[in-house]
Amino acid sequence: MAKHIQTIVKANLSSTVKTGGCGKCQTSCQSACKTSCTVGNQVCVK
Amino acid sequence: MLDLLSNNEYLVKKNVHSYRQGDLFIAHDVNSGSLHILDEDTYEVLKAIEELQEASKQVNEEGIRQLLWQSGNQLTVEELSEIVEELGELRQQGTLFSREAEQVLPAYPEKPIVKAICLHVAHDCNLRCKYCFAETGAFGGSRSMMDLETGKKGIDFVLDLSGHRNHCEVDFFGGEPLLNFGLIRSLVEYGRKAAADRNKTIKFTLTTNGILLNDKIQEYLEQEDISVVLSLDGRPEVHDRMRPFSDGRGSYAKVTPLIKQFAAKRPESSPYALGTYYYVRGTYTHYNPDFDQDVLHMADLGIDQISVEPVVASPEAPYAFQEGDLEKICEAYDRLGEELLSRRGQDKEFNFFHFNVALDQGPCMIKRLSGCGAGHEYVAISPEGDLYPCHQFVGQEDYKLGSLYAENPNQLKEELVKSFRSAHIYKKPLCRECWARFACSGGCHAANVSFTKSLTDVYTLGCELQKKRLEVALYLKIKEIQHNHNPLSLA
Numbered sequence: 030m031a032k033h034i035q036t037i038v039k040a041n042l043s044s045t046v047k048t049g050g051c052g053k054c055q056t057s058c059q060s061a062c063k064t065s066c067t068v069g070n071q072v073c074v075k
Numbered sequence: 076m077l078d079l080l081s082n083n084e085y086l087v088k089k090n091v092h093s094y095r096q097g098d099l100f101i102a103h104d105v106n107s108g109s110l111h112i113l114d115e116d117t118y119e120v121l122k123a124i125e126e127l128q129e130a131s132k133q134v135n136e137e138g139i140r141q142l143l144w145q146s147g148n149q150l151t152v153e154e155l156s157e158i159v160e161e162l163g164e165l166r167q168q169g170t171l172f173s174r175e176a177e178q179v180l181p182a183y184p185e186k187p188i189v190k191a192i193c194l195h196v197a198h199d200c201n202l203r204c205k206y207c208f209a210e211t212g213a214f215g216g217s218r219s220m221m222d223l224e225t226g227k228k229g230i231d232f233v234l235d236l237s238g239h240r241n242h243c244e245v246d247f248f249g250g251e252p253l254l255n256f257g258l259i260r261s262l263v264e265y266g267r268k269a270a271a272d273r274n275k276t277i278k279f280t281l282t283t284n285g286i287l288l289n290d291k292i293q294e295y296l297e298q299e300d301i302s303v304v305l306s307l308d309g310r311p312e313v314h315d316r317m318r319p320f321s322d323g324r325g326s327y328a329k330v331t332p333l334i335k336q337f338a339a340k341r342p343e344s345s346p347y348a349l350g351t352y353y354y355v356r357g358t359y360t361h362y363n364p365d366f367d368q369d370v371l372h373m374a375d376l377g378i379d380q381i382s383v384e385p386v387v388a389s390p391e392a393p394y395a396f397q398e399g400d401l402e403k404i405c406e407a408y409d410r411l412g413e414e415l416l417s418r419r420g421q422d423k424e425f426n427f428f429h430f431n432v433a434l435d436q437g438p439c440m441i442k443r444l445s446g447c448g449a450g451h452e453y454v455a456i457s458p459e460g461d462l463y464p465c466h467q468f469v470g471q472e473d474y475k476l477g478s479l480y481a482e483n484p485n486q487l488k489e490e491l492v493k494s495f496r497s498a499h500i501y502k503k504p505l506c507r508e509c510w511a512r513f514a515c516s517g518g519c520h521a522a523n524v525s526f527t528k529s530l531t532d533v534y535t536l537g538c539e540l541q542k543k544r545l546e547v548a549l550y551l552k553i554k555e556i557q558h559n560h561n562p563l564s565l566a
Contacts, residue, residue, distance in 0.1 A: 031161050033117040036170055037553050038434045040108035042443075042513065043176035049439020050181060052452070055278070055348070056191035056244050057438075058465075059447045059519035071442070072347050072433040 051075060076163035080124060080134040080172070087128060091172060092510035093121040096550035097413065102171065103549055105510050108434055109170035110549060117158050119148055178501055181445045187492050189236035191244035191448075193455040193466045194229050194262070196221045197254040201286050202326055204318045206358060206386045206394055208521075212250035214457070214470035220255050221458040226262045227269075228479040229456045234273055235485055243270065246280045248455075248466055253287040263299055280304065284318070285330035285337075293337050300351040305334045308357040309369020309383065316362060317394065331376065338378045346380060346426040347433065354428065356382040360394035364403035367411040374418070374425040382428030385540050387522045396536060405543045412547040416554055432514070432548040443500075446516035450476065450495030454487075462487065464495055467521030495520065498530035505533050515541045 054074050080087060093102045093113065100118035102111040113121070123142040127134045136155050143150050150158075165171035198219045200212030212218065221229075230245065237243050245266060247259050263279055270277045280302040288305070296303055307330060308314040315325025334355060344352035355378045359366035366383050373381050385404070388395035396404075411427060418424045437443075447453060450464030457469050460479035468474040476487045498520060500506045506517050517523075518533050518541065526534040 031164070033114045033158050034102075034161050034165065034171075035112040036109065036165065037112060037556050038108070038110040039168075039170050040110075040434055041169065042108035042437075042440055043106050043173065045439035046176040046179045046441065050441035051439075052188070052190075052240070053242070054438055054442055055242075056453050057442075057447045057516075059449075059516060059522075071438045072349070072436045073438050073442075075439075 049073075049075075076159060076166060077124075077134050077136065077139075079166075080128065083128055083131065085172065085174075086508075087121065087172070088125045089508050089510060090175065091121065092546075093118055094546055096409075096546055097554075099550060099553060101546075101549060101553065103510070104171050104173050105513060106175045107170055107173040108437070108513070109173075110434065110553060111165070111171065112553060116148065116150055116154065117161070119143055119146070120150075120155065120158050120162075176440055179441070180499065180501070181441050181496075183451065183496055184238075186238075187236065187451040187487055188238045188240060189233055189452060189454050190240045190242070191246070191453045192229055192233045193246045193248045193453070194221065194226060195249060195455065195457050195466070195469060196226065196247050196252045196258050196262075197250040198458050199254055200249060200251040200284070201254065201320070202251070202284050202318055203321050204284075206317055206360060206388060206392070208387070208467055209250060209469070214250075216457075216470055218250075219458045221258060221456075223258060223261055225456075225458065225460045225479060226258055227265055228460060228484065230262060230266045230269055230277075232454075232456070232479060232484060233277075234269055234275060237275070241275050243275060243277045244280065245277050246282065248282050251284055251286065252281055253283050253292060256287070256292060260295070263301070278302070282306075284326070285334045286326065288330075288333040288337060293333075293340065296337075297340060302348070302350075302352045303337065304354045304356055305330075305337065306357065307331065307334055307355050307373060307378075308359070309363070309366065310372045313359075313363045313366075313369055314357075317358070317360065335376055335378065338380070342379075344380045346428070346431050352380065354380045354382050356384065356428075358386050359383055359404075360386040360388070361396050361400055362394055364396075364400050365407055366404070367407040367414065370411055370425070370427060371414060374423050377423070379425045380428070381425055384429070385537070387519070387525065387534070387537070389525075401536070401539055404540065408543050408547050412551055415551065419555075419558065429544040430548045430551050432545070432552055434552060440513065443513040443516050445496075445499050447520070449520050451487075451492045460484075464491065465521060467519070468524075494530055502531045503533055504531075505535070505538070509538065509542075511538070511542045511545050514545050 090105050100113040123139045127138050198213050203211045233243050266277045282304045284306045311327040314327040318326050341353045370381050370383050455463045455466040455469050462476040463469045500512050500517050503517050506512045518537050522534040
């Protein structure tokens with residue numbers, strides 16, 4: 030077990046460049062002044 | 076491992092964000108999206124690496140130790156080697172110092188696929204909110220209501236332009252959309268039928284100030300599964316100062332009981348705005364940089380889905396943020412994070428929208444690069460049937476995309492579509508170097524244009540706020556995961 034670093038989330042975002050882009054996600058709003066969410070707050074619907 | 080960081084080809088500051096939040100030292104690997112807790116020595120090692128890179132010095136154990144010793148950290152040679160070894164293992168795993176993905180841009184079809192519209196059913200309002208970007212409802216034009224023909228054309232427009240997408244979204248917006256409730260009813264009925272005829276569905280949402288949210292309308296919204304965003308700024312004096320009626324009276328006393336009543340009908344609302352949900356949203360300004368108190372006020376009222384956002388205002392506005400506000404605002408986010416933690420599993424627990432972050436189930440890189448889709452996936456429609464990239468651009472002639480009454484209403488102004496499609500992270504110089512780039516996606520187009528007159532230059536105060544929110548959000552994510560593994564850890 031690592032002594033100095035504890036990994037909490039292992040993710041592989043870069044790989045979604047190849048697997049993503051289906052466009053089925055709900056609309057997001059960067060200003061978040063509306064009903065839809067900001068991209069960072071979104072979940073993938075795939 | 077360290078020699079790979081020496082040629083400055085891989086900049087740690089841009090690709091690994093290490094910071095202290097609460098009682099944790101955290102490292103967020105930007106390109107993989109991974110998250111680590113560090114001990115203090117490892118945190119200081121990462122900061123030393125950043126410093127060496129910034130000074131264009133060789134990154135080696137000797138250099139790191141020298142810097143650490145200067146700051147009073149007497150890390151031994153053995154301890155440093157141990158840390159460097161662990162960092163190297165994570166690099167091998169691809170969860171730290173990971174490489175940026177190759178620059179793949181979204182592949183858009185020539186003709187835009189519009190899957191969501193914002194229908195401005197009323198350009199009038201029963202409030203006179205001082206920070207309103209819609210200039211209290213009229214959007215710089217005359218006060219007006221959308222008619223049924225225009226509304227139906229709007230629904231047909233999104234059903235036509237959504238192509239092979241089966242799920243469309245229609246948001247009723249204003250001004251105050253409930254001033255035109257009759258039209259909303261008609262359009263929901265029309266939209267459901269028109270969508271079903273094409274084997275599609277429409278998800279309806281409504282953004283309202285709550286003034287007209289009587290029992291009948293609440294019941295209707297429930298029956299029709301319409302998601303609702305309700306506006307409340309928080310404490311009575313904060314809300315009333317910015318959200319008065321036209322005669323100057325504050326609106327807190329009128330809307331709060333109605334909003335509480337409606338929120339209680341949807342106890343299972345998704346914090347990620349999935350399904351049928353409600354959100355209560357507010358705006359904070361220079362007048363209340365301690366907005367955490369407003370969030371807690373709402374939580375104490377029993378409202379559990381809360382979003383409070385910074386005002387976007389021209390610098391001369393009295394409520395615009397001033398020098399010195401940023402520090403207070405960051406402190407408010409810190410306090411809010413701790414309070415949210417302390418209420419987990421307790422009475423008056425709440426979700427704060429900007430602290431939600433779905434790391435491993437989050438959106439793909441393509442979505443993160445391209446942002447909100449305004450101007451090509453999402454279009455706002457004025458009461459007159461004019462088309463704009465989003466609700467914040469409505470009324471700005473330079474940004475008019477077309478009209479539902481044009482000879483070919485489905486033909487959007489090509490140049491504008493192109494400029495919005497190409498306003499992605501890789502086109503924004505400041506974003507390319509920013510560690511938060513894949514979470515914020517380059518910020519709000521309207522805010523960027525408003526402050527910089529450009530779609531590719533960013534509103535930097537917004538950047539600072541976004542980064543702070545993300546720091547707290549990642550911290551809370553770690554706490555949540557720790558708590559789920561060991562429920563007593565937060566006790």
